Amino acid sequence: MKIAVSGKGGVGKTFIAGTLASIAADKGHRVIAIDADSSPNLALTLGLTPDEAERLLPIAKNTRLINKKTKTDYPGVYNLTFTVQDIIEKYALATPAGVHLMVMGTVTSMGSGCTCQANALVRNILRHLIVKQDDDLILDLEAGVEHLGRGTADHVDLLLIISDANLKSLRTAKKIHDLAEGFGPKNVYLIGNQIEGKEEEELVAQFAEDHGITLIGCVPFDESVRHADIRGEVISPDSGGGAIKAVRQLYEKLVENAHTGLKGDVT
Template sequence: MKIAVTGKGGVGKTTISGMLARLLAAEGHRVLAIDADPDANLASALGISEAEFRKITPIAKMKEEAEKRTEASGSGSYFILNPKVDDLPEKYCLEHAGVRLLSMGTVEQGGTGCVCPEHTLVRRLMKHLLIERDDVVIMDMEAGIEHLGRGTAESVDALIIVVEPGRRSVQTAEQIKRLAGDIGIKNTFVVGSKIRDEADGRFITGALQDIELLGLVSLSDVVREADLKGVSPFDIGGDVVDEIRSIKDTLFAKVAGAS
């Protein structure tokens, strides 16, 4: 199962990504969590300490590694586009509670894009993770699908768009849905986050009727408590964990039914 999670900044997608990863690992799945958001916070959501997180170097920042693997020349003009990457997850991931975390990072680029060794390495690794490995992959993305291309999108079993009650969040979800369709992602779902009452739930379901709803996640003190303690909400437990578990079960059932 390959799952990408996205949504407008601040809606809770990283918390949901981290809890999905921890739940699946606790069930015995081999889980690889990919932090593909420039504002990298997935480590914290998994319960990894800040000291441990500092040991992680994003793949996009490994200039020397990228140049070596792509055999880039001194000028950087010529390099191979299919470098060896199958050993990178084991070499650079950080494991915690059965989840292996890999940080992709962002390649600095100008307005016309970047075709450079680092960009090539990230793209090739993404293809490897989504197409050539059997791990359960949970990918925490920024508010978009920039890390995915037509060559990898078809291997994403589900795109989860996390939405909070609010027009801007809904507009972002609609834009992401269109982009996902353009590159061939077939299974797109929505999760309502930070739900305070029934009115919030009705707003989400009413505003996004063309995207299938997996479930709702309540605005929870557990998430705030976990953040203050530097642990995962999964480690504290409570209703929010049960809500994410229900969403996970619904997701797997729907994907299995669509295959």
């Protein structure tokens, strides 16, 4: 299953992406998690220490690798057709969560016609992982809407849009949903996150209904998640916390419906 996770900054997008990846790995799947955010933090969610995370060099900034794959003997002419399996094998780092992590960095080019070497390399790796690799893939996208115009999430099975009950977050979710209508993902779902109480859950559900967005479920605000983030600790997928339990239920629902699609509000 190939899943891209999107949303406004601060809504818990990386928590959802990392937890889904950890749950899949806990079930025995080989999972590759891709951090494509301009401010990558997925490593911490998957159990790496801050020092380990700090040492990770994003693919988009790995000049030596970029030149190795794209440089030619002719100035201004770059090779844009190359193998990437060796890159995946070398740079997909095993994490304590049982997930293999690759930090891509931000894809800044628009469309497939750009000849920027760094972005050509990142696009080729993502395309290979999404289209040709059998592993489960969780793609933590850059916050906001710009990534959809770059084709980053094309061909994934599912695009999950994360939002809290804040109207600004929901409006961003709507923009992402509307943009995704013209791009690759066939199944686009909204997840309410950090939801405090029935009133906020109903608010998110009403917004989704009013704007034709499929709401697949809500994850409650969980004090243990907030404290874990403050302390830099990892929450086990076996945790009995309310947020983890809700994400587990969402994962089962996503697996069940990945190839058939969901109709209407499925909360």
